[in-house]
Amino acid sequence: MSAVTQDTSVSTGRVTRAFIYLVLILFALFYLLPLYVMVVNSLKPLPEITGGNMMALPREWTLEAWGSAWSTAQIGVSPTGLKPYFLNSIMMVVPAVALSTMIGAMNGYILTKWRFRGDVWVFGLMLFSCFIPFQIVLIPMARVLGMLGLAGSVPGLILVHLVYGIGFSTLYFRNYYAAFPTELVRAAQIDGAGFFRIFWRILLPVSGPIAVVTIIWQFTNIWNDFLFGASFGGVNQPMTVALNNLVQSSTGVKEYNVHFAGAILAALPTLFVYIVAGRYFVRGLMAGSVKG
């Protein structure tokens, strides 16, 4: 088997190759343009933006806008900067991602290795949750959170995102574990391992790729969510809502450099997750589809 190469490309001539690279580089530059504009303008003093060229490099480099966006900018009624909201987001995202991934893994394990009557229906219903638009559940969700006493709190947001995330995480793990040999589970049963032991010792250790996929997916979705944050955040609003309040404020001078810095700050965590774990992403999505 080792003789089989992983090379799937078709050999091409030199000219074709140069053309392909040229096109790819042009597209890459085009996609990088917004980020360039954001970074460059966040490092300029405000007059340079209002009076000058948006594309130009700063004449005077300064981190002032970043400092302001982080700790002193006016968000709503108080000049706190984005810092407290960033922390809100972290406190919401980390447990929500961890819990939905764990529960998704457990669901996938049960739905593939401990099949029961009607399991296909249960899975179908869970899949259905992936297709329900957020707006539909706003009012019932508000009622439920109210009854649970979690309205306007970070735990309330965690619950909302957890409920919404389980559908996707279950889908990912179920499909991943479907390709996992059932003989291994049977061998472990004969060896005397129980339900949880098989999960912890046999399945989880080989779930790296799909866990990364799920974490990236959940992290991006939950971090970037605006609707639930604005609806159920109360005073504990997440980063996205605060950024909106910063950028959309209709009073005072529009501090574009601060806005750009704030927007980058809001995007940094997802960017970080992609860069650190991104190479597993494609690998995980492809897992099981090709042998070897």
Add this chain to the structure above:
Amino acid sequence: MGFLDISNVTKSYGSVQVLHQVDIAVEEGEFLVLVGPSGCGKSTLLNMIAGLESITSGEIRIKDRVMNGVHPSKRNIAMVFQSYALYPNMTVGQNMTFGLEMHGVPKPERDKALADVAKLLQIDHLLDRKPGQLSGGQRQRVAMGRALVRDPDVFLFDEPLSNLDAKLRVDMRTEIKKLHQKLKTTIVYVTHDQIEALTLSTRIAVMNKGFVQQLGTPKEIYDQPANLFVATFMGSPAMNIIPTKVVLEGDAPHAELSDAEGNRVLLALNQRNLTAWAGREILLGIRPEAITDPEGADRNSGSIRPLSNVVTVTEPAGADTFVTMSLSGKDVIARMRADAAVHPGQRFEFAVNMEKAVAFDPQTEARITP
């Protein structure tokens, strides 16, 4: 009462019955092979012994303990799977001791058992590797090692050699047989390969369509097959089955055949009770090795009958030459010495060892017992 008792066991999935009234008593130290084509129920039966499938009715007992409903880990069995089922995230050593660890055996004892088995199977140098870094044959050994470490009452093998290449399969077959002779363990082994069944077992259960067709020693299965299925499934090339009519010459029963040119040929039948079948059709079964050239015939047999026929094809296969002829319109294969002087298209004097011939009832397909 055997060491492992399978009594009146059936298995159904909904209204589909996949195993019918299986009754096998395995003695301690026996090597029982369940053999049959795919879908015959042999793996289902093995999984029921292991406790991985429930028993619809009947009883399975190990050492007189009823196993129905007992969890697989509490049956004191070990199983070797077709895919080996080694845990990919653990080293070889961890794989082999996982079962002991789950059963709460203390670490020093585990290490000792591991060292003993690793030495026995000559895999001591592999203990720190992951299964992904092993070759097929090494994985096979580790899978067996994992079973051996547990020191179980019964070993279950589920087609353990079918993922190996042909040469390695023959080597491992010998290894398993040696291991069994040395350790004298009780083994139930599932395979679809009749050669494996014949070489390894002390007893064979031939299965088809959920029924045990015959249970017996390899020699009984090979020489006295209970029915047409067992006769044709066991042995390669398969037993020649020739439809024929029984005629009486004097008072001795003969099989009436026709050679390639349509001439009438009579073969004296050894089985005396076939006189009762005079004038009726039977299926005559002759194994290829019972048809030879006159020099290659078994000298101990008192019933070598000559048979003159035209040779259709010869197939030299190294040690043997397979010769095909047409008898009563059926292609019949003979197995001869490599240097037998046979030529296609020519008439040849075959020698048929009628001691080894068997007869089947064309209606029931059961053997007509002498």
